[in-house]
Amino acid sequence: MDFRFQVNLGGILDVLSNHLYKSPDVFLRELLQNGVDAITLRQKHSPRWKDGKITISLEPGRRMRFRDNGAGLDEEGIHRFLAVIGESSKTKLVNGKIPEDYIGRFGIGLLACFMVSDTIEVHTRPAGGAGHVWIGRADGTYTLEPLENCPEGTSVLLTAKPGAEDYFQADTVRELVQYYGLALPVPVYLSGDSERLNAIPESFAEVSRSQLLAFGEWLFGDEFLDAVPIQTPHVSGVAYILPYRTGASVKTGHRIYLKQMLLTEKGDTLLPSWAFFLRCFLNTRGLRPTASREDFYEDQELEMARVEFAKAIGDYLAELSRDDPERLQKIVNVHADAIKAMAVWDNDLFLLFIDYLPFETSEGTMTGAALKKAKFGAWVNSVPKFKQLRPVFMAQGKLLICTGYVSDQELISKLAHTFSLPLEPLHEDQMDLVLDMPSAAEEDAAFSLLQAADRGLQDFDCRAELRRFLPADLPTLYAISDDVAFLRQIQTIQDSSRGGIFTNALDSLLSSVEARPLATLYLNQNSPLIRRLTKTRNASLLQSIVRVLYVQALMAGGHPLRGGEMKVINQELLRLVEFAGGTGKE
Amino acid sequence: MKTKFSGSTLEAAIDRLPDGGPKMAALLDAIHQADAAGDLRWRLRFRWMYTYEATFHDDPPKAMPIAAEFSVIYDEHSEEVQRVNFGAATYMIVMERGIEPASSLPQIPLEEYEAMLAKYRDLSRRYGLGEQVYWWQMFYRWQYADLQEARKCLENAWRAPRDRISDCLACEHTRAVELYLNLGDREKADRCAEPLLKDRISPCGSTFQQLNQAYLDDALNRGDLEAALPYARELQKIGERDRGDLSFTASVLRCWGLTDTEQALALFSRRLEWTFGMWDQKYLYDFYKAAWVCFREADRKTVRLRLPEKFALYRSDGEYKAPELALWFFRQAKDIGEQFDQRNRSNYFADDLAKAMG
Numbered sequence: 001m002d003f004r005f006q007v008n009l010g011g012i013l014d015v016l017s018n019h020l021y022k023s024p025d026v027f028l029r030e031l032l033q034n035g036v037d038a039i040t041l042r043q044k045h046s047p048r049w050k051d052g053k054i055t056i057s058l059e060p061g062r063r064m065r066f067r068d069n070g071a072g073l074d075e076e077g078i079h080r081f082l083a084v085i086g087e088s089s090k091t092k093l094v095n096g097k098i099p100e101d102y103i104g105r106f107g108i109g110l111l112a113c114f115m116v117s118d119t120i121e122v123h124t125r126p127a128g129g130a131g132h133v134w135i136g137r138a139d140g141t142y143t144l145e146p147l148e149n150c151p152e153g154t155s156v157l158l159t160a161k162p163g164a165e166d167y168f169q170a171d172t173v174r175e176l177v178q179y180y181g182l183a184l185p186v187p188v189y190l191s192g193d194s195e196r197l198n199a200i201p202e203s204f205a206e207v208s209r210s211q212l213l214a215f216g217e218w219l220f221g222d223e224f225l226d227a228v229p230i231q232t233p234h235v236s237g238v239a240y241i242l243p244y245r246t247g248a249s250v251k252t253g254h255r256i257y258l259k260q261m262l263l264t265e266k267g268d269t270l271l272p273s274w275a276f277f278l279r280c281f282l283n284t285r286g287l288r289p290t291a292s293r294e295d296f297y298e299d300q301e302l303e304m305a306r307v308e309f310a311k312a313i314g315d316y317l318a319e320l321s322r323d324d325p326e327r328l329q330k331i332v333n334v335h336a337d338a339i340k341a342m343a344v345w346d347n348d349l350f351l352l353f354i355d356y357l358p359f360e361t362s363e364g365t366m367t368g369a370a371l372k373k374a375k376f377g378a379w380v381n382s383v384p385k386f387k388q389l390r391p392v393f394m395a396q397g398k399l400l401i402c403t404g405y406v407s408d409q410e411l412i413s414k415l416a417h418t419f420s421l422p423l424e425p426l427h428e429d430q431m432d433l434v435l436d437m438p439s440a441a442e443e444d445a446a447f448s449l450l451q452a453a454d455r456g457l458q459d460f461d462c463r464a465e466l467r468r469f470l471p472a473d474l475p476t477l478y479a480i481s482d483d484v485a486f487l488r489q490i491q492t493i494q495d496s497s498r499g500g501i502f503t504n505a506l507d508s509l510l511s512s513v514e515a516r517p518l519a520t521l522y523l524n525q526n527s528p529l530i531r532r533l534t535k536t537r538n539a540s541l542l543q544s545i546v547r548v549l550y551v552q553a554l555m556a557g558g559h560p561l562r563g564g565e566m567k568v569i570n571q572e573l574l575r576l577v578e579f580a581g582g583t584g585k586e
Numbered sequence: 587m588k589t590k591f592s593g594s595t596l597e598a599a600i601d602r603l604p605d606g607g608p609k610m611a612a613l614l615d616a617i618h619q620a621d622a623a624g625d626l627r628w629r630l631r632f633r634w635m636y637t638y639e640a641t642f643h644d645d646p647p648k649a650m651p652i653a654a655e656f657s658v659i660y661d662e663h664s665e666e667v668q669r670v671n672f673g674a675a676t677y678m679i680v681m682e683r684g685i686e687p688a689s690s691l692p693q694i695p696l697e698e699y700e701a702m703l704a705k706y707r708d709l710s711r712r713y714g715l716g717e718q719v720y721w722w723q724m725f726y727r728w729q730y731a732d733l734q735e736a737r738k739c740l741e742n743a744w745r746a747p748r749d750r751i752s753d754c755l756a757c758e759h760t761r762a763v764e765l766y767l768n769l770g771d772r773e774k775a776d777r778c779a780e781p782l783l784k785d786r787i788s789p790c791g792s793t794f795q796q797l798n799q800a801y802l803d804d805a806l807n808r809g810d811l812e813a814a815l816p817y818a819r820e821l822q823k824i825g826e827r828d829r830g831d832l833s834f835t836a837s838v839l840r841c842w843g844l845t846d847t848e849q850a851l852a853l854f855s856r857r858l859e860w861t862f863g864m865w866d867q868k869y870l871y872d873f874y875k876a877a878w879v880c881f882r883e884a885d886r887k888t889v890r891l892r893l894p895e896k897f898a899l900y901r902s903d904g905e906y907k908a909p910e911l912a913l914w915f916f917r918q919a920k921d922i923g924e925q926f927d928q929r930n931r932s933n934y935f936a937d938d939l940a941k942a943m944g
Binding site for chain 2: 290482489493496559
């Protein structure tokens with residue numbers, strides 16, 4: 001047996017009107033949308049008629065009359081479209097699609113007015129037909145009566161609910177019309193005011209740069225670095241380049257319209273992830289909105305729109321590199337992060353921009369152009385590691401590039417590959433690049449020191465090796481691979497706590513490593529201190545000194561000390577003090 | 587001169603870094619600074635951020651020791667943590683991130699893994715939070731051992747009440763899709779995928795990657811290459827962001843291995859580096875298995891590849907024998923699979939490898 005759902009109409013209205021939308025102010029967007037659609041319909045029936053307009057009259061803080069002179073509804077249309085949720089006069093498909101010139105499609109927009117008014121009164125008359133007044137209430141009931149002297153078109157009358165009075169003030173209405181309907185093709189006026197609320201240029205492609213910038217300043221309140229006109233099959237408008245540096249996590253407030261009605265301020269769906277340096281005023285066509293009309297539906301058209309937008313920005317910047325490289329450099333200086341992200345994504349942009357892009361190196365900031373001239377360089381993917389190794393590379397006049405910032409690793413790797421440059425990644429367990437081998441005689445002389453060092457360091461999963469490196473005043477360098485670092489981390493937590501939720505699992509993880517990889521403490525043969533130590537024969541003293549040097553190298557490298565290591569430095573320092581106090585010399 | 591510790595300044599700088607390794611290195615550094623400054627809020631927050639990065643953008647087991655540290659600090663300062671806005675929900679999420687990787691670490695014996703799960707359940711009861719998460723943890727425990735048990739855990743998870751720490755709903759659905767495909771119930775899998783495809787459930791950053799992977803693996807296991815190709819193309823576009831995507835990359839590699847040697851070799855060379863130092867054994871298994879398929883099916887005996895020196899079979903001339911590489915990767919995958927099966931007392935990985943035999 002078939003059953004039908006029972007619907008609580010008042011409840012449904014409450015859900016639709018109070019919970020579907022994020023803010024009550026969308027009621028004005030829905031009214032604008034219905035008004036524009038009605039005018040579009042009338043224009044369809046009378047192609048020569050061009051006088052469509054929307055007029056909003058206010059009794060400040062109390063009542064609003066929202067009037068359009070488009071196609072009104074007849075009695076059947078009222079029953080069907082104003083009183084059946086989900087029915088819309090615009091859902092009649094043409095060739096299986098909703099006609100492009102209609103904005104709305106869900107037939108629920110008018111309900112948004114219940115967020116600001118307990119009743120919705122609609123006066124409407126179609127061309128050549130009779131007028132009617134329809135009054136809908138939030139409990140789901142409505143009345144319909146004939147109406148004399150009703151002009152062609154539709155008026156919606158709303159009465160402010162307590163708390164919603166602000167939406168019935170002229171300033172608020174002006175602001176909301178400009179916010180939601182700035183790009184609408186139909187003029188919108190406040191009654192008694194001859195100035196059109198929503199006047200913008202018809203085509204941004206024809207507008208001068210200074211005018212675009214002035215428009216951007218008026219709209220967004222920023223003096224932008226530049227304005228990029230966008231004109232593609234799915235997207236048209238302006239992308240403004242922000243005058244200040246910003247990050248990917250900062251969401252700039254865009255104005256993105258669908259068929260000239262504001263859809264969203266968020267660019268996440270339409271714009272590429274690197275577009276955070278832009279603030280856009282865009283109108284889109286051919287895209288599908290989600291049910292709440294607050295974002296786009298993910299489909300192939302959206303994907304095409306994304307590609308078109310990205311290409312438009314890329315083309316503009318390419319043009320700039322030819323015609324106005326100075327302005328381009330200024331933009332790069334402010335927005336290097338975003339441009340780097342674009343260059344990773346697009347090979348043409350990479351080739352175009354790489355010479356201008358800055359990278360942090362041991363020799364200061366270098367552009368891609370400067371790096372192309374480097375005889376050799378290594379890159380390291382971590383800012384802390386770069387900071388640790390920078391002095392060693394600097395002292396030896398070798399180039400170290402920090403690729404620990406967003407996009408840098410991809411770009412430097414691409415740079416090396418594309419131009420066959422001698423740039424290579426540096427792993428900390430491959431330190432030969434900056435460490436020279438000592439002579440056999442030096443190795444022999446350091447035998448006792450190395451033996452004592454290995455013995456002194458065996459508790460710390462570390463071995464000692466003798467090398468020559470600069471700067472000479474750095475006696476030791478601690479190098480650790482990612483694997484050793486992870487094991488060290490486990491060891492550290494195991495030292496400091498037993499009996500926790502992870503203790504046994506971490507023990508198992510540690511014991512599963514068959515050949516435990518070791519960290520390396522490099523002793524610098526160039527250092528006067530190390531050279532002196534090679535002459536010392538007191539093994540116990542050497543062990544104490546190496547352990548202190550080990551802890552000091554850990555601290556210099558920014559590595560946290562394990563519990564045992566803290567103890568070591570205390571014990572060994574005491575032993576050294578005692579030694580010095582006892583004899584004054586070895 | 588020592589500068590004053592400022593957690594928020596550090597956090598802003600870290601936000602600028604790429605996800606995965608670079609961000610984790612900076613977070614470790616930030617953790618040390620916060621520890622040195624004794625700033626409880628940032629000691630916890632940076633650890634929380636680190637476990638997130640490890641779990642979602644790099645190598646999930648790396649969250650484990652940091653979660654252990656978080657738990658020690660949290661317990662030591664249980665009264666103060668309320669003051670710095672770290673409630674039980676955060677604690678439970680970090681514990682979840684620490685426990686979950688055990689499903690991908692056969693080095694951890696089953697008894698210890700189950701003991702961690704039991705402790706999580708105790709915590710869940712103590713704080714009145716995370717019952718649903720507990721069942722998802724149990725799901726992970728069974729997913730590579732017994733699919734029927736995993737299905738029961740999934741049903742329990744969906745019966746349990748959602749709370750503040752419940753997983754992303756989209757991820758729950760993609761997990762269900764994967765499970766039902768593995769169980770051979772395509773209809774049920776499609777039903778679980780439908781709300782995601784029809785935009786009725788908001789996707790997260792990995793929803794469509796997981797969904798494409800589930801259908802791609804299913805098509806490859808059935809030997810239906812025509813069905814697999816569109817999923818592989820889409821997954822390659824969206825699923826090669828950082829080391830945390832190694833498993834997605836592996837599925838694509840397996841598909842290219844069977845259909846397009848050139849693309850397969852390019853992808854393999856590009857992403858082999860992601861396996862170095864990777865602790866997540868499931869990620870490694872997936873990649874090794876795919877690499878085995880790739881070299882087994884290569885349309886030439888010798889392949890020219892530019893591989894990192896760290897690779898065990900590295901050759902400076904770049905000339906590799908495809909059968910030799912195939913054998914090496916097969917052995918790696920087989921070893922890991924055997925460890926998993928031994929730990930889980932199951933044949934899951936042996937069967938899985940058999941499906942890739944072709």
